[in-house]
Amino acid sequence: MVLPRVEAETTPIPAPALPSPFWHRFQKNKIALAGGVVVGVMLLVAFLAPLLSPHPPNLIDVHNILAPPSADHPLGTDSLGRDVLSRMFWGARVSLLVGFVSVAIMLAIGVLLGALSGYYGGWVDNLIMRFVDIMLSVPTFFLILAVIAIVGPSLFLIMGIIGVTSWMGVARLVRGEFITLKESDYVTATRALGAGDLRIIFLHILPNALSPVYVSAILRVAGAILTESALSLLGLGVQPPTPSWGNILTEGKDNIEIAWWLSVYPGLAILVTVLGFNLLGEGLRDALDPRLKD
Amino acid sequence: MTAFLFQKAWQFVIAFFAITVITFGIMHLAPGEPTDIQTEMNPRVSAQAREHLRRLYGLDQPLYIQYERWLKRFLTLDLGTAFDGQPVTEKIVERIPITAVIELLSLGLILVVAVPIGVLSAIKQHSWFDKVTTLAVFIGFATPSFWLALLLMILFGVHLGWLPISGYQSLDARGLSFGGRLLDWGRHLILPVFISAFGGIAGFSRYIRSKMLEVVRQDYIRTARAKGLKETTVIFKHALRNALIPIITLLGLSIPGLVEGGVIFETIFSIPGMGQLFYQSVVARDYPVVMGMTVIASILTLFGNFVADLAYALVDPKVRLGKEAR
Numbered sequence: 001m002v003l004p005r006v007e008a009e010t011t012p013i014p015a016p017a018l019p020s021p022f023w024h025r026f027q028k029n030k031i032a033l034a035g036g037v038v039v040g041v042m043l044l045v046a047f048l049a050p051l052l053s054p055h056p057p058n059l060i061d062v063h064n065i066l067a068p069p070s071a072d073h074p075l076g077t078d079s080l081g082r083d084v085l086s087r088m089f090w091g092a093r094v095s096l097l098v099g100f101v102s103v104a105i106m107l108a109i110g111v112l113l114g115a116l117s118g119y120y121g122g123w124v125d126n127l128i129m130r131f132v133d134i135m136l137s138v139p140t141f142f143l144i145l146a147v148i149a150i151v152g153p154s155l156f157l158i159m160g161i162i163g164v165t166s167w168m169g170v171a172r173l174v175r176g177e178f179i180t181l182k183e184s185d186y187v188t189a190t191r192a193l194g195a196g197d198l199r200i201i202f203l204h205i206l207p208n209a210l211s212p213v214y215v216s217a218i219l220r221v222a223g224a225i226l227t228e229s230a231l232s233l234l235g236l237g238v239q240p241p242t243p244s245w246g247n248i249l250t251e252g253k254d255n256i257e258i259a260w261w262l263s264v265y266p267g268l269a270i271l272v273t274v275l276g277f278n279l280l281g282e283g284l285r286d287a288l289d290p291r292l293k294d
Numbered sequence: 295m296t297a298f299l300f301q302k303a304w305q306f307v308i309a310f311f312a313i314t315v316i317t318f319g320i321m322h323l324a325p326g327e328p329t330d331i332q333t334e335m336n337p338r339v340s341a342q343a344r345e346h347l348r349r350l351y352g353l354d355q356p357l358y359i360q361y362e363r364w365l366k367r368f369l370t371l372d373l374g375t376a377f378d379g380q381p382v383t384e385k386i387v388e389r390i391p392i393t394a395v396i397e398l399l400s401l402g403l404i405l406v407v408a409v410p411i412g413v414l415s416a417i418k419q420h421s422w423f424d425k426v427t428t429l430a431v432f433i434g435f436a437t438p439s440f441w442l443a444l445l446l447m448i449l450f451g452v453h454l455g456w457l458p459i460s461g462y463q464s465l466d467a468r469g470l471s472f473g474g475r476l477l478d479w480g481r482h483l484i485l486p487v488f489i490s491a492f493g494g495i496a497g498f499s500r501y502i503r504s505k506m507l508e509v510v511r512q513d514y515i516r517t518a519r520a521k522g523l524k525e526t527t528v529i530f531k532h533a534l535r536n537a538l539i540p541i542i543t544l545l546g547l548s549i550p551g552l553v554e555g556g557v558i559f560e561t562i563f564s565i566p567g568m569g570q571l572f573y574q575s576v577v578a579r580d581y582p583v584v585m586g587m588t589v590i591a592s593i594l595t596l597f598g599n600f601v602a603d604l605a606y607a608l609v610d611p612k613v614r615l616g617k618e619a620r
Contacts, residue, residue, distance in 0.1 A: 130305075130308070130309075131312075133305070133309060134308075134309045134312045134313060134316075136595075136599075137309050137313060137592055137595045137596045137599060138313055138316065138317075138592055138595070139553075139554050139588060139591035139592055139594075139595060140554075141554040141555075141557060142554060142557075142572065142587065142588045142591050143317075143320070143588065145557065145572070145573070145576045146317075146320065146321070146576060146584050146588060147320060148576075149576040149577065149579060149584070150320070150321070150579070222436070226438055229438060229440075230438070230440060230558055233440050233558070233562075234557070234558065234561060234573065235577075236576070236577075249440070249441065249444065252444055253444060253562060256444065256447055256448060256451075256452060256459065257452050260448050260452075263441070263444040263445065263448060264445065264448075266441075267438060267441030267442075267444065267445070268441075270438050270441065271433075271436050271437050271438065271441070272436075274435075274436040274438075275432070275433065275436035278432065278435060278436055279432075
């Protein structure tokens with residue numbers, strides 16, 4: 001059945017002359033802006049890694065093993081004489097890639113299950129929510145370690161397993177929004193016009209149910225970056241020679257008595273990136289819903 | 295209350311089955327067989343011996359029978375045998391004390407540090423103290439604890455030489471007097487305990503602050519003030535008590551997280567606890583140990599949830615009597 005195009009007949013809303021209240025609040029929140037800048041800079045570094053790096057990240061230099069920071073190697077070298085600064089630029093790619101892709105997987109699962117659960121209610125809801133409870137009781141980090149050890153570490157597996165073990169919060173959020181929205185007048189009106197369930201779920205309710213999800217997605221990016229670096233530190237993350245912040249830290253741990261620069265700088269990069277995403281997320285939360293501010 | 299208990303207990307049982315099935319499935323659907331480690335590297339192992347090993351571990355049976363066997367043994371607290379021949383239960387039990395000591399100390403440290411910080415920054419909201427702790431907590435949330443561990447090892451262990459950087463006792467610990475050994479343990483454990491408590495301190499102080507802010511605005515606090523009670527009495531007897539109730543729940547929920555966190559810091563500090571055992575077993579693909587520990591950690595989580603729900607129900611009649619408020 002062809003749906004009547006209700007929206008087309010309404011008069012177009014003129015573009016607002018003032019900046020929208022959302023942007024206004026967001027810009028007023030200096031801290032969130034700082035978070036956005038940090039995230040932006042990190043993304044830029046990741047994209048421009050080949051241009052920014054003073055040396056190729058995997059160039060082994062046996063004459064400069066574990067050299068402290070100098071003019072040629074601003075952040076020193078590792079146990080194979082590779083330039084730490086260059087490896088950190090390239091490592092930003094791994095961290096951000098893992099952060100974004102695993103959160104995309106998390107969102108896909110969480111939004112879908114949350115939407116079905118909230119929209120249909122009844123036994124569907126019961127089944128999905130019990131599954132959520134069960135997943136919440138699984139010791140996530142143990143499970144991630146076990147799966148990686150069995151299958152063998154790879155970038156895709158790490159992103160997948162982080163996504164698969166972290167969607168429960170999003171599912172609950174989306175479910176809550178759906179339960180409220182499915183009773184609203186506009187949904188009843190859409191249904192009266194003959195829209196099917198799928199159309200209502202994905203085109204009419206979902207766009208309105210996502211605002212709390214954005215915040216938690218941004219905060220989860222930070223969490224995924226932390227998990228990946230912890231895995232790399234344990235030797236179960238991204239495998240050398242691919243540089244990642246976590247596996248530079250492993251070198252730092254192994255050479256802790258001699259090479260402090262291998263521990264200090266990668267951790268600082270993780271800290272700043274995670275802080276950036278956290279500030280951005282919290283700022284976004286305040287901007288989306290000023291009531292939540294304490 | 296009985297109905298509530300029954301409902302929760304039932305959910306506990308179902309979740310237990312689901313978790314063991316999930317874990318069991320992951321462990322056994324993986325490519326390769328657990329016995330590969332013992333046989334693959336050794337060219338002298340014949341096909342017959344391999345078959346014998348498979349039968350020994352029951353790997354020749356269908357998966358559901360293997361699961362049933364595992365479950366039956368599990369219910370009698372038998373977690374099977376690790377690949378080095380030691381019973382899994384024994385392996386885990388001998389690792390418990392050191393982990394338990396560190397976790398209890400760090401839980402104590404969390405409470406001792408986080409409660410005063412949370413209360414102070416709530417009653418002095420917007421003061422410089424509140425602003426400084428808010429900033430510190432925010433940075434604390436973003437600080438990877440394994441990185442902080444490395445930094446503290448470099449500072450106190452390598453540069454200042456004040457503290458040892460690995461293990462939980464010195465090599466010559468047996469020759470020391472009791473007091474000397476205690477001091478030796480203290481010097482070894484101070485960094486691991488602090489690192490293990492670190493994230494909790496940030497989280498708990500934030501939580502207590504927001505709870506206190508909520509409670510202080512309640513009518514009964516205004517009443518307490520109006521009848522002329524001292525401010526300290528109002529804060530500590532009336533407000534803090536009520537703010538602490540949900541924290542019992544939070545403590546219940548955070549215990550399994552502490553065990554999981556042990557994987558990282560016990561590995562960094564080379565402390566022979568449960569976290570290190572899990573890491574070593576994962577790397578060695580010692581499935582019976584990995585399976586046993588995952589299930590134990592799941593049960594701890596379930597139990598934590600259960601206790602948290604129960605504590606909540608005891609405190610809040612709305613949860614206890616009403617139907618689920620979802």
